[in-house]
Amino acid sequence: MIQIKNITKSFPSVVALNDVSLEIQDRSFYGLLGPNGAGKTTMMNLLIGYLQPDKGELLIGGQKQTPENLNLRKNIGFVPQTIALYDDVSAQTNLEIFGSFFDIKTNILKERIDEQLNAVGLFERRKDLVKTYSGGMKRRLNIAASMLHNPEYLLCDEPTVGVDPQSRNAIFDLLQKLNSEGKTIIYTTHYMEEAERLCDKIAIIDSGKIIAEGTLGELVEKLPYDEAIIITKNKQTIQHRNSLNDFGVILDHDDHFELKPNNGIPLSKFFEKIEHLGIGYQSVELHKPTLEALFLHLTGRTLRD
Amino acid sequence: MKQILRLVVKEYRLFIADKVALGLTFIVPVILTAIFGAVFGGTSAGPRGIRLAFVNESSSPIATSIEEALDTTKAVRLLKTFRGENTIEQKFDSLSAKEYVQKGSASAALIIPADIFSDTSLGLKVKFFYDPKNDIEMQMLKGIVQRTMYSQLGNLFPQMMQKQTEKFLGADSGGLFNREMALLISEYFEVDTNLILHPNLMAWRDSSETTSDRPDFFADLIRIDETQLVGQKVTNPWATRSVGGWAMMFLLFTLTGSATSLFDEKKSGVVLRLLASPISRIQILWSKYLFNVSLGVVQLVFLFIVGWLMFDINVFPNFFNLLLIITAAAIACTAFGMMLAAFCRTTQQASGWGTLLILSMSSIGGAWFPVSFMPEYIQFFSKLTIIYWSMDGFLEVLWRGVGILSILPNIGILLGIAALVNVVSVIQFKKGHVF
């Protein structure tokens, strides 16, 4: 279990984390979702012992994390937000170097390296210099380099930034497999789709504060409505506004109507009506209860602001 | 310690993989040293065989001895004859010598007139004609001629004195004064008064039978007896001096480059990855330090061995002591590189400042030309540089072949500089800008 207790961390110009407390159960896939500058990386840097908190403490598997507690690091794998690899040597050499600091017997390390290279699909290219790799390949190697010592906890700081969809899916599969094998994963991201797809528990962080925490279901329940249909205002939609009253409550906004559907009305009926009225589909948008909507609801901003 | 060694191994693996760094560390210095070696002529400093047309119209003994002295000077080639139109070899006269220079066949002409040492003049008089197209050569030639003539002045000095006193006091009282001075001098220096009053009668030549009378007394007053006391076995003095200086400069460049690898590691996030492993910041710093010192020692030893192969520098007779001073130099240079890494924020900053500091330290410290050529206030700053004390140590070891005791001050000063610089760097590192 990872316990984050009342952590505050300030930099000269900003309070990066403000009294943050979280508890992360073993074997969970825990998401830390927030926009850029929210404090995600700062939290990771505290968890690996690179930074020290101003207040509060961090316990990993019951042990206190400090810059001096080197032994604890053998239990932690860390995937930095940047591609933390040596560009001028091969993937193989990178893994040999990063694996050499964990007191692993040479022959076992060799096996682990092959295993990790296979796991991220880079075994064939292991002899090539890293600088010849695509962004996605580097990202995958970035993860492999963190798993050589077979740690119990894996901390991933936005591991898919700038990655092609194929590599992204490969990374998701890899992490889900690791989680199913029993690893505890902490995963930071500013993509709500990633958090929704991967994480069984999510904390939403903004400006150094946790603004919501729970499972995906628990989080969306915090939204005051389930679903909404947004209808862009134009000549046709304004003209036919009242024909849609049967479907639910319509709220008037500056440039759109917001339809809160009545319970039990099938969407198919609604779309039939739209078609019948000659309203183009492009002026109709379905809002599902998402983390994005929750974030918007809680902060008044979108995640990508 | 195990982690530090693993980190050092890491540094070497990356260094060997970096072909550019390898080339800059080992190949480029060799090429540059070879070029400079060729430019400066390898074996000896100074010019050889500057062509000087020479006419001696005087029969005085002093003219003869100037001629002899110039004849034996390696730097000038004295031309006394030339082939005229009818291809008959003839002696120069002052006209033909001048023409010879105008044609460009000789760099200058030196004419010793019949009245080189006249009764009325205070000193020697010669004529010198030159072609100013090669200014430096001319300066050297003038220097050599002046030096040669000056070396003969000792013999003339008493005669000139006597002539001057007679001129000012009149023949009678002047003569009296001279005789009394001669008596006084002969009493103090135990020389024959005759020798003082009429030295040219017997003093110039052939001292074999008059040794007891010390006929060379006056010449001895000024003569500079040149004997090379140290470095007698140094086969290649120029190279011995300068290879050390160049090597130090290259070393500083290498170590500045590799100390700033920390910036690249920080930028890429590798530092985070390392620190997320069971590695502490201080271990990373130590590994960089150890790697740089060992790389520095390897580079310096390599360059000295290249110096041995190319210029015959005697590195082996005193190799152990050379290794000691090399290690001290590498430690000091590493401290310098680490300080740059501590104060700068980016590789670009560090290499900019590094280049500026290294070039000024190298020139002031004597890597390019001897410190003794520099103005005194600059020489003060020379002694503040790592280069100065390292080069001084190299020369002590290679030139004088001294033992460990004599280089202890150099080692002490270098390690002292290193310690001081390190303290400053550690304070700066602790502020946490770097990592």
Ligand SMILES: Nc1ncnc2c1ncn2[C@@H]1O[C@H](COP(=O)(O)OP(=O)(O)O)[C@@H](O)[C@H]1O
């Ligand atoms: N080393 C630092 N020095 C000063 N400010 C920092 C430093 N690291 C992060 N910050 C600031 O702390 C805040 C949180 O940053 P970070 O944790 O990197 O956010 P995220 O990873 O969520 O994008 C930001 O305002 C950032 O500018």
Ligand SMILES: [Mg+2]
């Ligand atoms: Mg971040």
